Amino acid sequence: MRPDDRNGDKPIDERPLRVLVIAGSDRRQYNCPGVDSKARAFMLRMADRLPAEWEIDYEDLGNVYGRSIIRSCNACVSTSMALCCWPCNCYGPDDRREPDLMWDLDLYARLDLADAWAIIGPVNWYAPSSNLKLMFDRLVCMSGGNPREELIDHKDPELAMRLERSPEWRELSRNHLEGRTAAFWCYGDGGGAEVGEDGRPLVLRHPAWFDPAREPFADDRDAYGPLVWQCRYSGIEVPDELWRHQEFGQDRTYSENQAEHLADQPGVYAAFDGWVDAFARFVGANGRVPAGRHRAHGHQRPAHRWQDLKLAWRDRRMRLGVPRAGSSPAAQQEQGLNHDTGWNTHRSEGEKLRDPRTDRRPDEKR
Template sequence: MKPNDENGKLPTAARPFRVLILSGSNRREYNCPGVDAKSRTLMLRMADQLPPEWEIDYEDLGNVYSRARIQSCNACVSTSMALCVWPCNCYAKDDGDEPDLMWDLDLYSRLDLADAWAVIGPINWYGPSSTLKLMFDRLVCMNGGNPREDLIEHKNPERAMALERSPEWRDLTRNHLEGRTAGFFCYGDEGGDEVAPDGRPKVLRHKAWFDPDAEPFEDNRDAYRPLVRQCRYSGIEVPDELWCHATTGAGLPYADNQAEDMVTDAKFMAAFDAWVGSFAAFVGQKGKVEPGEYRAYGYEAPGHRMADLKLKWRELRMSAGRAPAGSSPAEQQAEGLNRDATFSPKTGEGEKLRS
């Protein structure tokens, strides 16, 4: 059935089971590729195969011209775990300055509402698509993120570092989406028709620089291992049987390996359908998951106008080489470690070198 977000307000026992399916390719026909990705076809096929009494939510993360993209993670957690807020407060819904697809599509809420996630995507350069990598980077906050931004004045690094060092932090940090299940189905073409019989790219001139015996994976599903490990690290169950890879289009020109070609590849489609069947059987038997204490569903970000003014004052002081006393930026400035006191932070280092 179609998803009804109002069911998120019901007790777990009273609401339907819910799955979120994600198409993780960058391609959409409404941008320069001009053609939809195979992952979109697979997403829709999976949605049609799952039990009709389940709520089936799905989303295509492909790049649409002039639509927001998933913004990159700013790595707040590397300053302090307490600076990484759950759900992410680096960006906001309908933000004109830094539009973000994660917020515009309510993905934090939809991931929270779902009992299980199904992630379908291509292998791009021995790894997941950049879109999926961006999304999972932005999910660092589900693993121990701070659910109380009021305790750190929205984004005050010094307050966050102090909170992380305090006993109070141990009562706040947790895996906010723990207990759910994730399945991953990735696919590739083994280089299409670009690879010569010796295992090297046909157009490569410096052939000695490429060792065909040094491929990084024995099993190509390992291209998605970082995402699987992140989920498991965060308390999201990823059973081995729900982490799969299949090949389609090997030896073919890319132009001959589109969704309409993929669906004629009986071996590939059988592998995908088997994965869908295993996914449905596993999550159906496991059942619904109780929500965490701090939910992304129904979350409304608090106002932070005064906090923003304080942070702007902090930024101006750092620009003038007068970072807050005792702060990490002050120590770095004093020791000449960052050389970053500037009133033009948007200016690239290369431009500075050439001025």
């Protein structure tokens, strides 16, 4: 059945089981690829095959021209775990300056509402697609993120560092989506007719530099290992049988291995349907997952204009080379580590290096 977000407010025994299926390819026909992805076709096939009494939510992360994109994680957690807020407050919905697809699609709430996730995507250069990696990077906050941004004045690094070292932090930091199930179906194009009999790309000018025996994975499903282990680290179960890889399109060009060609390739749909059925059995047996204490569903973003003004003053001080006393930027400046002052923060290091008017680093010999 179609998803009804209002069911997320009901007691657990009064709502249907809910699944979120995500197509993780970067391709969409409404951008320069001009053709929809196989991940999208698999996503829709899965939605039709799952039990009719379940709520089936799904989303295609492919890049649509003119639409917002998934913004990258700013790595707040590396400053302090308490600076990484749940759900992410680095960005927000309908933001003109930094439009973000995670918020515009309400993905934090939809991931929260689902009892299980099914992730479908290609292997791109021995790794997940860019959009899947971006999405999971932005989910670092589900693993211990700060659910109370008012304690750090929205985004104050010094307050976050202090909170992280306080006894209160132990109660706040938790796995916010723990208990759910995630499954991964990744696939590859089998070389796209680019690989020779010796396992090397045909167009290499220096074949000795490429040793096929040293390619990263014995099992190509391991390309999605970082996403799988992030889930497991965050208390989300990924059963080994629900983490699979399928290769198809061997000896075909990429143009001959589109979604419309899947039915012509023996075993592809049978393998995929087997994974979907295994997912349905496992998730059905697990049942519905209790909501966490701090939910993304129904989350009300607090106003933070005054806090932003204070952070803007902090920013101006750093540009002028006068960071807060006792802060990490002050310590780094004192030790001569980063040389990161100046009014124009958009100016790149490459521009500075090429500008004869720019002062050299203090420790550089003249």
